[in-house]
Amino acid sequence: MSLDFKYGFDDFFRDETFVDDFTYRNSPQNIRRFPFPFDRDDYMYSVNMEPHVPGRKGSVFEKTFDVDEHYLSEMRDRARVLAADPLRCQSLPHMTLAGWDLLELIMETKAREYPQWFSLTKDGNRWHWINRPLGIDQKFTFLDESTLPYGPMEYITRQTQGDFTLQDEREGTLWVDAGMVTTQADWSLDFNIGMNFHEWHAPVPLAHEKGIFDRALKFLLKLQHGSPVRRYNWTMTVNPLLDTAPETYPEWGHMRTALTQENMGNMMHLRVELQTLYRLPRSNAILFDIRAYLGKFEELVQVPKWGRRLHRVVRDIHPDLATYKGFIRNRDAMALWLSKYDDGAPTSPGWWPED
Amino acid sequence: MTKTEFPPSIISRPVYGQLAPRPGAFHLFVADGEGAEAVVELFDKADPSLKSRAHILYTAGPNGTDQWDKIAALGANQAQKAASIPTLLFRLARVLQDTPMDAQIYLTGTEGLMGQAERDVMALGFPHVDIQKEHRGSTVRRVQCVHCKGITENVRMDPFQCSHCGLHLFVRDHYSRRLAAFQGVNIDAEDKGQIPPAVERFK
Structure with a gap:
């Protein structure tokens, strides 16, 4: 058995690349729904959790697992990365049940929220899954690994945008014991797998001292099934590379040196992670979904409020944060380019493009 | 507290104490x-x-x-x-x-x-x-190259050259218990060939 995709590119699903010729871009309507992460003109870490409940129609919060115009191309890019490095997807032996929890959550939710694309029918444990955009029609037995071409976590996350990690809870902390990680902002699943919450966050500057991880862990351990939460994180990425892994840093690191005022608008991307967390019912594990959205500077400044605000955030950010996020060397050039889109006018609170 | 004096470090690094006898069958x-x-x-x-x-x-x-x-x-x-x-x-x-x-x-x-x-x-x-x-004793490090996954034992210098793939790596203060190793990351990925002089950080 294998998972042979038949990519159904059409007027909605774009056929584009995240490597080599970098044909990725956002359609005008997709720019308007970009999850711009700054609700004010400056930035500092915070836990910033809120309930993951349906948001505005048309926004990335409307559905539980947002499926957008980049879906098929992102799944093709994931398959490419996994073919080159299978260590990007790993699950320690005790995490298989959590993988089934994840598969169930995604299949049930997508079939309910996107019936035009996904379908799930059940006869006891005999399940029938249809993914029309990827050309998949799969009958299998729930909780029986031998009936799927991959383990349950890998099977479903090869069909779902976003990175996923599964955290086991024991000894009063969370352990990152499984994951599918191909669209990451420079962290290694292979190195971090098996670490606890404080260990895998160890390299993050400033936040430990502020007690952020102690508070975040306390919050997450109380997470209840049926009440997922979400937060943002963000960084900057030169070229629309979904896969900025440490493993391949020698291949993409040098791109950071190629920026000029002329190519900045096309090459520099604000990378936003919409992070959602779910308690899973059988395993009691916590699912962490890290969904990356890439927006070119020249796309984002088409919204005047975002152009003004992005300039102020980049110009004023703490240098330690710019270093950790990997853009300290280009920060001044980025601020210079963005300054053309900041007339000094006040901005309204909140991140929505208009109000 | 440990008798070896370590420089201030990060949270994934193990903390060492002093051995004390405890009751046990073995x-x-x-x-x-x-x-x-x-x-x-x-x-x-x-x-x-x-x-x-x-x-x-x-x-x-x-x-x-x-x-x-x-x-x-x-x-x-x-x-x-x-x-x-x-x-x-x-x-x-x-x-x-x-x-x-x-x-x-x-x-x-x-x-x-x-x-x-x-x-x-x-x-x-x-x-x-x-x-x-x-x-006790030496503070040399066991380092995994995040690129080729090869382990280099007894690393004294930082940066150092991976004993497997040959890339020049800096030793990140990030430790995996599962691998029992620190993480080594290519130091000249952005500016090829610009490798700072190695210093003896671990003895």
């Missing part, structure tokens, strides 16, 4: 180099009956320190000297097959030795509360 010691001194000090503090229930595995340290004579003079029920850390770990795997769950386990010496032994001990389900660690 006492397993794994040591390298100057770790022999920590074993001797523990024997001095412990009830004399401990040595009749003690098994010591020892190897020389990465800096060449060999204090096997001190170990051999302790009169433990069992003690073996291994030729290297890998051969010590083979012996450890066999000894652990017969080690009861209420054993006390003492690891002492370099981080590389303690980290690998702890990994193997915990893989068999021994509770971490029954494992004590005390750092």
Whole structure:
């Protein structure tokens, strides 16, 4: 058995690349729904959790697992990365049940929220899954690994945008014991797998001292099934590379040196992670979904409020944060380019493009 | 508190204490180099009956320190000297097959030795509360290249050249217990060929 995709590119699903010729871009309507992460003109870490409940129609919060115009191309890019490095997807032996929890959550939710694309029918444990955009029609037995071409976590996350990690809870902390990680902002699943919450966050500057991880862990351990939460994180990425892994840093690191005022608008991307967390019912594990959205500077400044605000955030950010996020060397050039889109006018609170 | 003075570091780095005798049906010691001194000090503090229930595995340290004579003079029920850390770990795997769950386990010496032994001990389900660690001797590091995944042992210089793929790596203060290794990341990925002079950070 294998998972042979038949990519159904059409007027909605774009056929584009995240490597080599970098044909990725956002359609005008997709720019308007970009999850711009700054609700004010400056930035500092915070836990910033809120309930993951349906948001505005048309926004990335409307559905539980947002499926957008980049879906098929992102799944093709994931398959490419996994073919080159299978260590990007790993699950320690005790995490298989959590993988089934994840598969169930995604299949049930997508079939309910996107019936035009996904379908799930059940006869006891005999399940029938249809993914029309990827050309998949799969009958299998729930909780029986031998009936799927991959383990349950890998099977479903090869069909779902976003990175996923599964955290086991024991000894009063969370352990990152499984994951599918191909669209990451420079962290290694292979190195971090098996670490606890404080260990895998160890390299993050400033936040430990502020007690952020102690508070975040306390919050997450109380997470209840049926009440997922979400937060943002963000960084900057030169070229629309979904896969900025440490493993391949020698291949993409040098791109950071190629920026000029002329190519900045096309090459520099604000990378936003919409992070959602779910308690899973059988395993009691916590699912962490890290969904990356890439927006070119020249796309984002088409919204005047975002152009003004992005300039102020980049110009004023703490240098330690710019270093950790990997853009300290280009920060001044980025601020210079963005300054053309900041007339000094006040901005309204909140991140929505208009109000 | 540890007797070895480490510079301020980050949270994924293991914290080391000082070995103290605890009640147990069996006492397993794994040591390298100057770790022999920590074993001797523990024997001095412990009830004399401990040595009749003690098994010591020892190897020389990465800096060449060999204090096997001190170990051999302790009169433990069992003690073996291994030729290297890998051969010590083979012996450890066999000894652990017969080690009861209420054993006390003492690891002492370099981080590389303690980290690998702890990994193997915990893989068999021994509770971490029954494992004590005390750092002694060399602070050289065991480093995994995040690019080729190769492990370079006994890293003293930073940056250094990966012994497998040849990339120049800086040693990130990020430690994996599962790999018992620090993380090495290419230092000239952005500016090819610009490699700062290596300094001896770990001795």
